[in-house]
Amino acid sequence: MSETAGGLRIRGLRVAFDGFVAVDGVDLDVAPGDIRFLIGPNGAGKTTLVDAVTGLVKATGSALFGEQELLGREVHRIARLGVGRTFQTAALFEELTVLQNLDIAAGAGRSPWAMLRRRGAVPDDVAYTLETIGLADRRDALAGTLAHGQKQWLEIGMLLVQNARLLLLDEPVAGMSHEEREATGELLGKVAGERTVVVIEHDMDFLRRFARTVTVLHAGKVLSEGTVAQVQADPKVQEVYLGHASDEPVAQGAEA
Amino acid sequence: MSPRVRAWLGFGLGAVVLFAAAPALLTDFRLSLLAKYLCFAIVAVGIGLAWGRGGLLTLGQGVFFGLGGYAMAMHLKLADAGEGDMPDFMQLYGQLDELPAWWAPFANPVFALAATVLLPMLVAFGLGSLVFRRRVRGAYFAILSQALAAAMVILLIGQQGTTGGTNGLTDIEGFFGYDLDDPVNQRMVYFIIAGVLLALLALTRQLMHSRYGELLVAVRDSEERVRFLGYNPANVKLVAYVVAAGMAGLAGALFVPAVGIISPALIGIVPSIEFVIGVAVGGRAALLGPVLGAVAVAWAKTALSERFPGTWTYLQGAMFVLVVAFLPGGLASLWGLVKRRREAAVPPAPPAEQPVLVKEAAA
Numbered sequence: 001m002s003e004t005a006g007g008l009r010i011r012g013l014r015v016a017f018d019g020f021v022a023v024d025g026v027d028l029d030v031a032p033g034d035i036r037f038l039i040g041p042n043g044a045g046k047t048t049l050v051d052a053v054t055g056l057v058k059a060t061g062s063a064l065f066g067e068q069e070l071l072g073r074e075v076h077r078i079a080r081l082g083v084g085r086t087f088q089t090a091a092l093f094e095e096l097t098v099l100q101n102l103d104i105a106a107g108a109g110r111s112p113w114a115m116l117r118r119r120g121a122v123p124d125d126v127a128y129t130l131e132t133i134g135l136a137d138r139r140d141a142l143a144g145t146l147a148h149g150q151k152q153w154l155e156i157g158m159l160l161v162q163n164a165r166l167l168l169l170d171e172p173v174a175g176m177s178h179e180e181r182e183a184t185g186e187l188l189g190k191v192a193g194e195r196t197v198v199v200i201e202h203d204m205d206f207l208r209r210f211a212r213t214v215t216v217l218h219a220g221k222v223l224s225e226g227t228v229a230q231v232q233a234d235p236k237v238q239e240v241y242l243g244h245a246s247d248e249p250v251a252q253g254a255e256a
Numbered sequence: 257m258s259p260r261v262r263a264w265l266g267f268g269l270g271a272v273v274l275f276a277a278a279p280a281l282l283t284d285f286r287l288s289l290l291a292k293y294l295c296f297a298i299v300a301v302g303i304g305l306a307w308g309r310g311g312l313l314t315l316g317q318g319v320f321f322g323l324g325g326y327a328m329a330m331h332l333k334l335a336d337a338g339e340g341d342m343p344d345f346m347q348l349y350g351q352l353d354e355l356p357a358w359w360a361p362f363a364n365p366v367f368a369l370a371a372t373v374l375l376p377m378l379v380a381f382g383l384g385s386l387v388f389r390r391r392v393r394g395a396y397f398a399i400l401s402q403a404l405a406a407a408m409v410i411l412l413i414g415q416q417g418t419t420g421g422t423n424g425l426t427d428i429e430g431f432f433g434y435d436l437d438d439p440v441n442q443r444m445v446y447f448i449i450a451g452v453l454l455a456l457l458a459l460t461r462q463l464m465h466s467r468y469g470e471l472l473v474a475v476r477d478s479e480e481r482v483r484f485l486g487y488n489p490a491n492v493k494l495v496a497y498v499v500a501a502g503m504a505g506l507a508g509a510l511f512v513p514a515v516g517i518i519s520p521a522l523i524g525i526v527p528s529i530e531f532v533i534g535v536a537v538g539g540r541a542a543l544l545g546p547v548l549g550a551v552a553v554a555w556a557k558t559a560l561s562e563r564f565p566g567t568w569t570y571l572q573g574a575m576f577v578l579v580v581a582f583l584p585g586g587l588a589s590l591w592g593l594v595k596r597r598r599e600a601a602v603p604p605a606p607p608a609e610q611p612v613l614v615k616e617a618a619a
Contacts, residue, residue, distance in 0.1 A: 054484065079486035091481040093474040100470050107467060108486030115468040162485055 006066025006082075007032045007196060008053070008166055013061040015045070015052050015220075022048040023059065024220035030213075035188060035197045037207050040217035041240060046200045047088070049217070050168045054078055054085050065166050080108060084164025088171045090151035094144030098135050098154060101143050102126045105158035125161050133157035133187065149180035153187065160191060167197045173206050185210040216240070263461060266544075267454065274450040284439045291446040291514040293554040294453050298507035300535045300546035301456050302500030307532070308540030309464060310496040311476035313394070316401030317504045317531050319408050320376035322523030324505030326412075327375055328512045329425035330359060331368030336429050344427070351417040359418070365432065369509075376505030377498045384497045388490035393479075402525055409524040424519025431513040445513045452510060453547070456503055461543055463499070472496055504531075530557075533576045539586025549586060 010028040014021065023045040030036045038046045052059035055075040063070040068081050093101050103119055106126055122130075130136040133153040138146065143154060152172050159167050169188075173181045181203070188197055188210055201207055207214065207228065214231045216224040224234040231237055278290055299317055306312045333343040334355075346352050362368045383404070387397060412419045420426070434441040463469050475482050475489045482489050512518050521527075530553070538549015553572070561568040579586060 074488075075483045076486050076488045079484050085484055087481075091478055093477050093481070095477055096470060096473060101474075103467065104471055104474050104482075105485050107471070110467065115471070116463070116466050118462075118465055119467055119470075158485065 006068075006165060007034075008198065009062075009064040010049075010053070011062040011064075013049065013052060013059055013063060015048050015057055015059045017057075021220055023052060025061070026217070026220070026222055028215060028222065028225075030196055030198060032196055033193050035192045035199065035210065035212045037211040037214045038198060038200045038217060039202070039207065039214060040223070043219070044217040045220040046217055047170055048220075050085060050170060050198070050200065054083060054168065076108075079162070079164075082163060082165040083168070084159035084162050084166070085168040086152070086155040086159065086170055086172060088174065090148075090155055092143040092146075092151055092154060092158075095142060097140050097142055098130070098146070099126065099139045101154060102129060102157055102161050106161035106163075108162065123161075125163075129157045129160045132160065132190065134183070149176050149184070152176070152184065156184075156187060156191070165195050167191070167195055169197065169199045171200055171202065173201065173203055181206055182209075267458065270454060270457070274454065275447065278450075279443065279446070284442065287446055288442050288514060289555075289558060290551075291442075291449050292511065293551045294446075294449045295507045295511040295514060296531065296534060296554050297547040297550040298449075298453050298456055298510070299504045299531050300538070300550035301453070301460050302503030302507075303531060303535045304540055304543070304546035305460055305463065305472075306496045306500035307535065308542070308546070309469065309476065310472045310493055311393075312493060312497055312500075313398040313532070314401055314497070314500060315398045315532060316403075316405040316528050317500070318405045318523040318525070318528035319401075320380065320501040320504035321508035321511070321527070321531075322408060322412075322518070322520075323376045323379060323508065324372040325508030325512050325518035325523065326419070326425065327362065327368055327371040327505075328509035329428060329518045330362040331365060332428045332431060332512060333425055334359070334363045335365075335432070336427075343425075345420050345423070345425075346417065349417050356418050372509035373502045373505050376501040376508075380498045380501030381494065384494040385490075388493045388497075391490075402528065405523070405525050405528045409520040412520045420519070422520060424517055424522070425512075426517045426519070428512060428516050436513055436516060442514075445510070449510045449514060452506065456506075457543065457547070464543060468492075468495065530572070533572060535586075537575060537579050537586055539588025541585065542588035545586050545588030548588065552587070 008028065008030040010026055013023055013026040013028070015023040026045070026049060028049075038049070040046055048057065051057040053063050053065075053070055055070070055073055055078045059071055061071065065081060065083055070078050070081070070083065073081075093104065096104070099122065103123065103126055106123055107115070127136075130139060133156060135146075135150060135154060135157065138150065143151065146154060156167070156169070156172065172188075173184050176184065185206060188199070191197065192212075199211070211228050214224075214226065214228055215222060216231055216234075216237050218240050223240060224231050224237045226234075274294075279287060282290060299321055303314055303317060306314050337343045342352065342355050346355075362371070387400065392400065412424075413421050415421070429436055431441065431445065434444065436442065436445070471482070471487065471492055472495075475487075475492045479489045482492070508518065508523070511522075531550070534550035534553040535546040536549070537553055538547065539545025553575070556575075557568055557572070560571060564571075583589060585592070
């Protein structure tokens with residue numbers, strides 16, 4: 001398995017819960033190193049798609065990360081292939097320190113012998129990531145005491161030390177202040193390149209600033225795909241978001 | 257004081273109390289009671305790890321305590337009976353012509369000793385593998401553990417001819433050649449139990465402070481998140497569960513020479529719950545909380561049921577409810593609370609400054 005970023009290639013992905021089809025035959029290609037934003041109205045199937053790719057819900061179709069098929073594997077096996085995700089609400093180990101959180105995230109490959117011993121020095125990748133996410137001075141703070149934005153950064157940091165090469169982030173800037181959003185966007189720019197990043201987001205400002213490509217989902221299907229400008233100019237997207245009839249002349253789409 | 261120095265000091269203090277103070281201050285009778293309580297404390301250390309750190313509400317530790325206890329008692333009964341002879345109760349009931357095949361290996365002391373620890377661990381491994389992989393947790397896991405304890409008691413009572421039934425295995429006289437009626441040998445048994453407790457505390461402390469210990473807490477608090485980091489939480493829980501079972505088994509094995517009996521009444525649902533109550537009262541997540549809680553509850557049980565027979569059950573229940581409702585961290589968290597109170601009380605203490613501020617604010 002190569003250490004370079006792999007792309008994500010989804011074909012015919014379908015997720016149904018008791019007859020309700022949440023994701024209905026989605027095809028999606030994310031190039032290696034891309035920052036792809038997934039947008040769409042509530043219930044469009046964005047989070048379900050991420051759940052399916054990370055093994056949390058059962059799905060049919062195919063989801064290839066690099067050469068590896070992800071569907072049908074257990075959650076922790078998918079994680080070990082280099083797929084990492086965050087959740088809408090930060091899911092940290094709140095009673096452990098920042099350092100412990102990162103150290104656990106870095107350690108899935110450790111031998112039993114290493115597990116049974118105390119952590120000696122701070123591992124290099126953990127120290128480096130502490131700097132990257134700007135939490136070096138909060139190293140020994142309990143994760144539960146961090147500010148909201150810092151929690152999300154710690155989550156992203158955990159994906160970095162986990163050595164995830166496909167990062168799936170579910171609304172990483174929800175509830176953040178303007179400055180925190182900027183810092184998060186810059187962090188994403190920094191980590192993309194050798195990694196592939198997929199972001200679910202509602203915040204359009206954030207999307208315009210930091211997305212490289214965008215996919216719009218609607219009712220479990222791909223509605224539109226392209227650059228920010230292309231997607232914004234798409235009449236179908238405007239219809240879904242604004243409720244305009246598609247034949248209505250809309251010129252403002254080009255503004256972005 | 258660094259944590260390491262403090263741990264050594266605590267360990268030293270524990271050794272002084274258990275090995276010097278207790279034998280010097282207590283009568284033989286009280287010392288043998290303490291030996292019994294320390295056996296419960298060993299079970300509690302394991303529960304503290306599995307429940308306090310791992311979030312596994314092990315309501316059926318009596319099963320493992322019993323497996324260890326019966327393995328030990330079977331060996332001691334065979335040794336009492338002598339080479340080639342059957343234990344007294346088998347002859348009494350007279351249903352058997354010869355020793356059952358599954359009793360035979362326990363005549364070997366090495367096999368029996370190993371079995372007291374390995375048998376419970378093996379059972380815990382089998383059960384845990386099935387249960388944790390299927391993501392049975394919380395109350396369902398607790399109920400399952402309880403059911404297992406009930407099943408084991410029913411099995412033991414039903415097989416009276418080979419297990420001693422309701423009576424259990426009683427009248428154990430010797431312990432690897434030492435006569436258990438002799439107070440000197442009872443004292444030796446006490447010292448063994450105290451030593452084992454200290455050793456297991458050291459082992460558990462190491463486990464809690466290791467990377468595994470951190471991961472175990474992470475699994476307790478957010479199992480799903482751990483899974484997304486590439487770990488299989490089932491394996492993490494399994495280790496804690498198996499270790500706790502091993503400790504309960506060893507405690508059961510030591511209980512037999514200390515008390516001279518093992519019976520279904522000592523390992524069923526009620527004792528299993530009492531183990532957990534002791535841990536909850538003492539403080540499940542702390543290292544020493546379970547030990548102190550187990551000893552305190554067992555001691556209170558003896559002291560109070562001597563004076564108020566019949567009301568003990570209610571007192572015990574009330575104690576459990578009070579601790580769970582008002583002191584979820586158990587007695588061990590009192591120290592931290594007092595410390596925080598005192599620290600919180602200090603900052604407003606400099607009274608000289610406050611009036612100045614008030615004056616400034618007023619001005």
